[in-house]
Amino acid sequence: MNSVSEPMTPRQRATWAVILGVSIILIVVRCFIGQGMGKVYVEPTDLYFGEASPSTWTTMDEAQFDRFRADNPDARTEQWTEYRTVPPKAYFAQEQAGGGSIILSWPRTIGLWIGAFFTLAIYSFLYRDNPFYKFAESVVVGVSAAYWMVVGFWDTIVPNLIQRLLPGFAQEYLTPGMALPSSEVQFTNLIYLIPLVLGVMLICRLVPKGGWLSLWPLAFIVGTMAGLRLVGYTEGDLLSQVRITISSLYVPGGDDSSTFMMIWTTIWSSLASVLLVLGVLCCLAYFFFSVEHKGAVGGAARVGIWYLMITFGAAFGFTVMGRIALLAARFEFLFDDWLWLIDPTNQRRLADALPILGL
Amino acid sequence: MNFLNNLDRRWIFLAMALCVGVPILVIGLTGYTFPETPTPLAEAFFDEVDVAGEAKGRRANVLLAFDFDPASAGELNPMAVSLVHQCAQKGHRMYFISLWPVGPQMIMDAVNKVIKVHYPEMVYGEDYVNLGFKAGNEQVIKVMGVDLTTEFRTDVEGTTLSQIPMMSGITNLEDFDLIAEISAGYPGSKEWVLYASTQFNIPLVSGMTGVQAPQLYPYFPNQLKGLLGAIKGAAEYEYLVNQWVRLDKLTGILEQAGLPPGEAGPLAAEFAASPDQVSTWTVSAAASTLSPEAKAALIEAATEPIPGEYLEGQRRMGPQLFAHLLMVFLIILGNVIFFAQRRRGGGS
Numbered sequence: 234m235n236s237v238s239e240p241m242t243p244r245q246r247a248t249w250a251v252i253l254g255v256s257i258i259l260i261v262v263r264c265f266i267g268q269g270m271g272k273v274y275v276e277p278t279d280l281y282f283g284e285a286s287p288s289t290w291t292t293m294d295e296a297q298f299d300r301f302r303a304d305n306p307d308a309r310t311e312q313w314t315e316y317r318t319v320p321p322k323a324y325f326a327q328e329q330a331g332g333g334s335i336i337l338s339w340p341r342t343i344g345l346w347i348g349a350f351f352t353l354a355i356y357s358f359l360y361r362d363n364p365f366y367k368f369a370e371s372v373v374v375g376v377s378a379a380y381w382m383v384v385g386f387w388d389t390i391v392p393n394l395i396q397r398l399l400p401g402f403a404q405e406y407l408t409p410g411m412a413l414p415s416s417e418v419q420f421t422n423l424i425y426l427i428p429l430v431l432g433v434m435l436i437c438r439l440v441p442k443g444g445w446l447s448l449w450p451l452a453f454i455v456g457t458m459a460g461l462r463l464v465g466y467t468e469g470d471l472l473s474q475v476r477i478t479i480s481s482l483y484v485p486g487g488d489d490s491s492t493f494m495m496i497w498t499t500i501w502s503s504l505a506s507v508l509l510v511l512g513v514l515c516c517l518a519y520f521f522f523s524v525e526h527k528g529a530v531g532g533a534a535r536v537g538i539w540y541l542m543i544t545f546g547a548a549f550g551f552t553v554m555g556r557i558a559l560l561a562a563r564f565e566f567l568f569d570d571w572l573w574l575i576d577p578t579n580q581r582r583l584a585d586a587l588p589i590l591g592l
Numbered sequence: 593m594n595f596l597n598n599l600d601r602r603w604i605f606l607a608m609a610l611c612v613g614v615p616i617l618v619i620g621l622t623g624y625t626f627p628e629t630p631t632p633l634a635e636a637f638f639d640e641v642d643v644a645g646e647a648k649g650r651r652a653n654v655l656l657a658f659d660f661d662p663a664s665a666g667e668l669n670p671m672a673v674s675l676v677h678q679c680a681q682k683g684h685r686m687y688f689i690s691l692w693p694v695g696p697q698m699i700m701d702a703v704n705k706v707i708k709v710h711y712p713e714m715v716y717g718e719d720y721v722n723l724g725f726k727a728g729n730e731q732v733i734k735v736m737g738v739d740l741t742t743e744f745r746t747d748v749e750g751t752t753l754s755q756i757p758m759m760s761g762i763t764n765l766e767d768f769d770l771i772a773e774i775s776a777g778y779p780g781s782k783e784w785v786l787y788a789s790t791q792f793n794i795p796l797v798s799g800m801t802g803v804q805a806p807q808l809y810p811y812f813p814n815q816l817k818g819l820l821g822a823i824k825g826a827a828e829y830e831y832l833v834n835q836w837v838r839l840d841k842l843t844g845i846l847e848q849a850g851l852p853p854g855e856a857g858p859l860a861a862e863f864a865a866s867p868d869q870v871s872t873w874t875v876s877a878a879a880s881t882l883s884p885e886a887k888a889a890l891i892e893a894a895t896e897p898i899p900g901e902y903l904e905g906q907r908r909m910g911p912q913l914f915a916h917l918l919m920v921f922l923i924i925l926g927n928v929i930f931f932a933q934r935r936r937g938g939g940s
Contacts, residue, residue: 461730562667562669579899
């Protein structure tokens with residue numbers, strides 16, 4: 234195989250074509266074997282709500298909803314259909330029983346297949362850069378940016394700004410479940426005009442001649458964060474960790490089931506304490522450059538390097554473990570949710586579904 | 593040796609894919625998972641959740657912060673699900689929040705998997721509430737320490753907090769008996785340690801990604817009462833919770849059947865350790881006071897398989913084993929090639 238940065242050779246093109254062709258054939262065949270693959274079923278449920286008192290919405294069934302509307306013709310009501318995902322086995326059991334309300338959800342099924350496509354497209358980069366990977370990468374970046382914008386509006390600007398400055402407007406048009414402030418409280422909190430102005434000044438960064446205005450809110454953000462973190466890190470990292478490190482080197486063991494175990498756990502606990510203090514001092518010696526690393530200081534610094542290397546090794550091991558877990562999760566998605574090759578959560582076993590329908 | 597030195601890295605990718613993919617298929621088809629031995633860190637996490645609220649003699653208020661997103665769900669979802677599982681079985685009041693924008697979906701995922709399916713008797717607003725995402729990172733924690741309602745005015749559905757029964761009496765972080773946090777980065781475990789646990793002296797347990805774990809170890813056991821590191825920590829905790837839930841169910845059945853607590857507890861522990869004994873015991877004279885329904889419930893509780901959603905972490909330890917063996921092999925191989933080259937004078 235050639236390097237991934239080189240252009241594709243005819244042989245590699247042929248390899249790609251064979252891989253894609255075989256994959257498509259296998260997927261098509263899999264679709265028609267057994268119960269098929271990659272389908273999502275939903276059960277529609279009608280939901281009814283009535284505003285029993287201002288800002289208090291009550292959930293009700295259809296009969297209650299009809300009575301509520303008859304008794305309170307001016308009250309606000311809402312109704313919609315919720316499509317709840319159900320395991321495929323419930324659909325299979327329903328079909329065996331002669332029909333029911335569970336249906337195939339095309340949007341969610343297409344979503345599942347898109348998820349599988351993007352998973353494979355991203356992993357295809359491991360072979361070499363390709364248009365599928367480029368497409369998936371661009372979509373992820375675009376969707377993430379759009380998602381962040383929507384989240385930023387609904388979770389930051391609406392609750393932190395509009396709800397405080399214009400509570401009536403927010404309740405009427407944006408968040409109907411929100412209760413208005415009581416009459417004793419100032420209806421509009423004018424202090425929030427300050428973040429509004431600072432926010433507008435921050436956006437001025439996009440204006441060619443008004444960029445300097447954004448420096449003021451930036452200075453405010455940096456100053457606030459510095460102050461906040463100074464206190465947090467001094468208290469939580471520096472003082473607390475120093476206090477914990479200054480501990481007795483002799484630690485009595487916790488296992489008093491026998492004299493041997495007591496001595497054994499005491500030795501281990503004390504050794505751990507000694508190693509902890511030794512490690513801290515040696516690592517500090519390594520980073521202390523005011524004295525030349527010779528003699529005792531040099532020896533301590535070398536021990537400090539060993540401690541640091543062991544720490545980096547542990548970090549590397551944990552990182553590998555994390556990445557393998559993520560890979561395993563994607564494989565489980567492909568094998569379970571998409572290809573229906575495995576069923577660890579009993580989503581498709583028909584025998585388990587029959588009692589659900591009373592069969 | 594030249595062949596190994598020039599080996600295309602894509603063969604290694606393929607080997608890794610096989611080491612991860614094949615065990616998943618085998619475990620998925622057979623249902624077999626590797627046994628787990630919980631470490632003191634996982635046991636401390638479990639114990640802290642278990643005793644929450646006991647000091648004050650009340651039903652515990654547990655704040656569950658799910659600070660992660662789908663990108664790290666493969667690593668963190670198993671511990672999140674087990675955490676909700678333990679809290680639900682224990683009967684704690686659960687207050688879900690997130691400092692990550694996609695966190696509310698992770699909360700809903702855990703709620704749908706555990707509470708909606710296995711604890712349908714739990715009522716939203718009385719037993720658990722989803723306060724959703726709040727922007728502001730550590731500043732949110734800082735403000736919550738003083739006045740929670742300043743940051744969280746409504747729950748995730750837009751209902752004002754004063755209309756939610758279980759929010760009565762909750763004003764700031766000190767009203768919680770425990771903070772249980774699942775973290776994928778910033779803001780996460782570190783910020784909860786610095787701005788909640790240290791400053792307000794509230795018990796904090798945290799589960800985190802492998803990347804974060806080495807940085808958080810120094811906080812255990814003082815500022816962090818329990819720690820779950822990566823999928824290994826999740827699998828250990830999952831094992832502990834599954835064992836305890838079975839034991840708790842067995843104890844409950846025996847006590848309901850009329851056995852005194854001092855007798856029911858050890859007997860349940862015996863049955864949980866060896867479920868085969870239950871069938872023999874139910875036909876013995878010792879079980880003559882039990883009704884047929886109680887006997888059937890006892891046998892079912894002792895022998896029923898653990899639902900697949902509670903074995904997610906343990907299932908992922910199979911691929912971990914083989915992938916780690918491959919990694920160790922490759923590290924050794926890399927060193928052999930390096931030293932062989934140096935011996936021949938080809939290495940730097």
